[in-house]
Amino acid sequence: MDILIIGGTQFVGRHLAEAALEAGHKVTLFNRGKTGPGLYPEAEALVGDRDGNLDALKGRKWDVAFDPSGYLPRVVRQSAELLKDAVGRYVFISSISVYVDSNNADENSPLNVLDDPTSEDIPKHYGALKVACENVVTELYGERGLNARPGFIVGQYDSSPRMPGLLWRYNREGERLAGLPHQPVQMIHSRDMADWLLKAVEAGYHGAYNLTGHPIQMNQLLDTVIEVTGEPTTITYTDDEILKINDVQPVDGVGYWVPLEAQGYMQANVDKVFAAGYTERPLKQTITETLAWLRKDGFQNTALMEKIAARAISLEKEAEILAAWHNRVI
Ligand SMILES: NC(=O)c1ccc[n+]([C@@H]2O[C@H](COP(=O)([O-])OP(=O)(O)OC[C@H]3O[C@@H](n4cnc5c(N)ncnc54)[C@H](OP(=O)(O)O)[C@@H]3O)[C@@H](O)[C@H]2O)c1
Known part of the structure; x- marks a missing residue:
């Protein structure tokens, strides 16, 4: 074509x-x-x-x-x-x-x-x-x-602070802050999207298509991230309240965390596109490819790192929230 x-x-x-x-x-x-x-x-x-x-x-x-x-x-x-x-x-x-x-x-x-x-x-x-x-x-x-x-698009060349920000924070040893472990997360690899769009054009598909993956859970995402980074990292799952009172930004703040009332955002119906031949690569492959690109290129990109600094929590703020969480009176 x-x-x-x-x-x-x-x-x-x-x-x-x-x-x-x-x-x-x-x-x-x-x-x-x-x-x-x-x-x-x-x-x-x-x-x-x-x-x-x-x-x-x-x-x-x-x-x-x-x-x-x-x-x-x-x-x-x-x-x-x-x-x-x-x-x-x-x-x-x-x-x-x-x-x-x-x-x-x-x-x-x-x-x-x-x-x-x-x-x-x-x-x-x-x-x-x-x-x-x-x-x-x-x-x-x-x-x-x-x-x-x-939905949220991921993969190499990502110019948003979402997955790059998450991987930047997890690309080191230590304790990491997260929201709830069973929060749904829905995303699409940009190349899977491109491959399907080419097929869709050849097949003459028209009209609207939701184009994202099946929802996974936050703990599945974060376990995969840790497996891929290879860093000695622990995850402390918390709750919406502590993230909200500390002004953590939904989506970008600690990597795809959104409060319960916004979780529908990552549960769109994808029946139509999967029925139309969409296939997604394994999550581990997505994370591996994205981290490799970030380590070689993305983490050196000033514009991307400025976006991450503006939207994601700093390591200092993460440590503060973790301390508050561990010291909370239950
Ligand atoms: N990231 C997500 O999670 C997400 C989720 C859902 C939907 N989306 C959608 O996905 C798309 C992402 O786009 P992308 O930025 O990655 O696309 P892209 O095609 O890779 O990059 C944007 C292109 O537009 C060109 N451009 C910008 N302004 C232009 C102008 N005035 N005239 C001509 N060319 C212009 C840029 O080149 P020059 O600067 O050289 O002109 C660049 O080539 C957006 O439509 C976004 O809404 C993103």
Whole structure:
């Protein structure tokens, strides 16, 4: 296939580019040339800005456009409209955050709606904006459009502070702080996602797909992390109360911990995508690959380490909370 990726050089787009190139497809990357320039010399690089300068895309044709870098409907409309008769299919990377309540949400569950349709506040209205982007793709492409709704994405090149922050803290000996051991955790390896999306395009799948793994439990995740790091580490499981009173940030603070009332967020229904041939690699493989990348590259990346410092608890704060936990009056 001739494949266009709008973006393609940070995380999800990199896995898409690598999966496509390895499968022998012809790949074109369209971006501003700022993030990871020259990463894939075997791909064609087109330079432009998806918000206002799409000239490099004009007069060209592709079998499919993957859009992993869209957050605003106004901007997604620009590429989706321009490419309407130039690509066979349009695949938008949306999010599981589209749902009002992800708890066991399937693809027909209620979606978030923007109170103010002109709002472009991405941090505040991330899920509702993704819904609006999806609507653009559905409106323009119908059965040629696919809206992929990933849960937390993990793997090499991860630019978020979640799994990298968790692995940074566990990449040493000592006592580690955690929430409840049986909390559900749901995630998808970016490369598994890319491999399935390529298959989905070839199979002509369309519409919305929740795209994440089967939920596992926190203790399964953390035991696997310790097995992979090989560090002499102990885990102290605590509870929501102590993490809340110490202002630990949900999700990023101690690695995927969320309070009980938010746990539905990691229990979306994935029946449709598994029935459509999605397969996930073993958790241990995911952690092994991600840690190897972090040790070689990610932990040296200033931007990533700054995000971790901003969102995850420090080692000093972790020690303080652990001391408070051990000294609590029961
Ligand atoms: N991380 C998660 O857990 C998670 C969960 C659910 C959904 N998602 C979704 O997954 C996607 C992740 O995307 P990613 O960042 O990893 O994708 P990516 O395609 O790997 O990286 C973003 C790309 O967009 C390009 N770009 C940024 N602004 C641009 C502009 N104005 N014009 C043209 N190109 C532009 C960047 O290159 P230049 O800077 O060079 O332009 C870069 O190539 C997002 O849609 C996110 O909402 C993530």
